[in-house]
Amino acid sequence: MEIIIQPTPEAATTIAARVLARLIREKPAATLGLATGGTMGPLYRELVALKLDWSRLTTFNLDEYVGISPQHPQSYHHFMWENLFRHVNVSITNVNIPDGLAKDVPAACESYERKISSAGGIDLQLLGIGTHGHIGFNEPTSSLASRTRIKTLTPQTLRDNARFFASESEVPHHVITMGIGTILESRHCVLLAFGKKKARAIAEAAEGPITAMHPASALQLHSKVTVVLDEAAASELKMQDYYRWVYEQKPDWQKI
Ligand code: GLP
8 A cells, every 4th residue: 555645635636636647648448436525526626627538438436325316416426527527528428326216226236336347347446535434435344345235324424424415314324335345356546535534544544454344444455555645634644754755765667
């Protein structure tokens, strides 16, 4: 796991944008795994400003709420169109987001997995992290081998995400999310986290035991993970000086 610590969220966002932009330029028909949440908005703004060619890219989003329509202002469909898709030349037929209104949820989840496989797998999966360590909506105790499926949100996530809704009671209790097993199959995971409220989750993910109680810790099993943090999110890492030193020593050919 490569951990990159930047002075501010803005500087960290620029690093993540560069990683994505390089892939998009080198592999114009790449498959991207996309994420939502407050952390991703500025990243998408930066990507839009780079005016990259999205016409041959295929995208798969991590998750979606169950029971709200794609037009709902808090749906992840809506988030993606507002923050990214309507600003770039992505082909609508190449955009995939779990269907929160699917009549047959297990069948929709299986079909989502099949589509990811048919697309040749995900080249780069963007990830945020929940305050209790969820990735996508894989809540604590999610199987580390899980695939795309329905999940029930924890009270912690309902509280955390209530800020986007009029009240906590409006946050849907169910979601469809790629599984941890699905995420681990992507070829490169890029996780972003900013702010003190993410510091514990990051320390446990990177330096704690691998456990279903902290889903992001499963990323320790992946061979290519880039974690981009601001100072506050890095503040509880025991090895933070080492990570800074490693980044400063990077050989030129590895520089981002
Ligand atoms: C949401 C999403 C996650 C995201 C996380 C962090 O619930 N399902 O994919 O990583 O919470 O969100 P934020 O960036 O708003 O802190």
